[in-house]
Amino acid sequence: MATGGQPQTLDNRIFLFRLQILVIDGGLLVLRNILDQSLTSQCITFSACLNQEKSTITRLKSRGVITQIQFDVLFPAGGKVPTSSDLDITLIICLLRSLKCFGLNKKFDWGATPAPTDVTVEADICRLKNFRNKISHISTTTAIQQNDFTAWWNDIEQILVRRCSPALNIQQTIGEFKTCPLDLEEERRIQKEIKKWKDYEDEVDRLKQEMTDVRKKVTDVKKDLEDIKENVTDVKKVKKDLEYVKESDTAMKRNLEDIKANVTNVKKGLEDVKENDTAVKRNIEGIKENVTEVKRDIDEIKRRQGTDETRQDRQKKGNIFQRFFERRRYNRSKTSKILLKYAMHVVFQTWNKSNLC
Known part of the structure; x- marks a missing residue:
């Protein structure tokens, strides 16, 4: 060598x-x-x-x-x-x-x-x-x-x-x-050819280095793209979570509206119960007044007729009792309607509460 x-x-x-x-x-x-x-x-x-x-x-x-x-x-x-x-x-x-x-x-x-x-x-x-x-x-x-x-x-x-x-x-x-x-000319020709080889090798080395750099950049770009894809996936996941939150928020709002409506109905039902209770009390007072009036009528009859009653007086007495019991039936019917309405309201409110739960 x-x-x-x-x-x-x-x-x-x-x-x-x-x-x-x-x-x-x-x-x-x-x-x-x-x-x-x-x-x-x-x-x-x-x-x-x-x-x-x-x-x-x-x-x-x-x-x-x-x-x-x-x-x-x-x-x-x-x-x-x-x-x-x-x-x-x-x-x-x-x-x-x-x-x-x-x-x-x-x-x-x-x-x-x-x-x-x-x-x-x-x-x-x-x-x-x-x-x-x-x-x-x-x-x-x-x-x-x-x-x-x-x-x-x-x-x-x-x-x-x-x-x-x-x-x-x-x-x-x-x-x-x-x-x-x-001769010198021939030597120059050969050296020129040798130089061409070396220049070619240098050019190839340069191009290979450029290709290596390009491949590295491509690898970096691919990595950046993978990162972007991961970020897009994360964004899609966050977007999906936001949609779920929005749906949950909408459902909660609907539930709150239903609760408000039920509270309003409960309040209204309580007001009705109060009104019915007042009406029942008024009916009871009316019944008491009717009984008192009947007693006064009986006492008046006894005072006028004594114990020996005529047929006409008995008829009159019977009419008095008839009016008393008719008035009691009317008041009892009105009271029953009020109590029925209150019972239906209580059943409806109980059903609403079970649905809310």
Whole structure:
């Protein structure tokens, strides 16, 4: 591996530079070949694949997996149809692992290091991705040692040869990468590409952080909504309790009105009882007066006739008694009516009290 403790030599920088060329140029060539072969095997064009998977690509952009610049490459303004030649390594790897139209294994674990015995397309794409990440994070001031260079070169070369179409003659291209003369312009091109990778990673990290912040805000909003729902439930419960209180208050008012009406009836009944009692007393007084009058009449008859009464006197006496008893029957009838009315009133008031209870 690259080490910072050893002094840098020109060869160490050349080793790093040639590895970068192998991954950037050789890896891109092979990945484009994999993409085109996958589309051919699925009998679909690249533009048709993009249109078919546009919802997935849009979702990847919203999650920060694809940047706006990469999205514009796939769906350029003006209706231009993109090809695999317009794509860089990062975008090709993202499309191969995310879109169904390429027919790769969706259950493959892209986050794990493939086993040495796994030589599937998915495993080789994952290895190229890992080498790209390693090389892009090695500083040009640190470079790489020769033994690391040799080991990495052999591993990457095996992947490229295994995955490239024979028609591309990739073995010859790899040999040229290893022996071609290096100039300042070529180094700048490679460093520019490396910078693009780093900028992409920074942009992805930024978007992921934004997504994390958005998810946190969404979680907070959901929590606030739950609190609002609980408050609404409490308000509905309070409202229901208030309705119950109002109904109870209305029922109490009705009961109070009934009680007032019953009290009024009781008072009226008491007044009637008093009046009836007074009438009974007056009747009794009248009876007493009648008896007294009868006695006076008898005494008068006795005084006038003595003990020897004539038939006419007896008739007169009988008439006097008849008037007395008729007057008693009349007074008794009137008294009975008054007592009957009072008894009915007492029964009615007793019934009202039982209903109130």
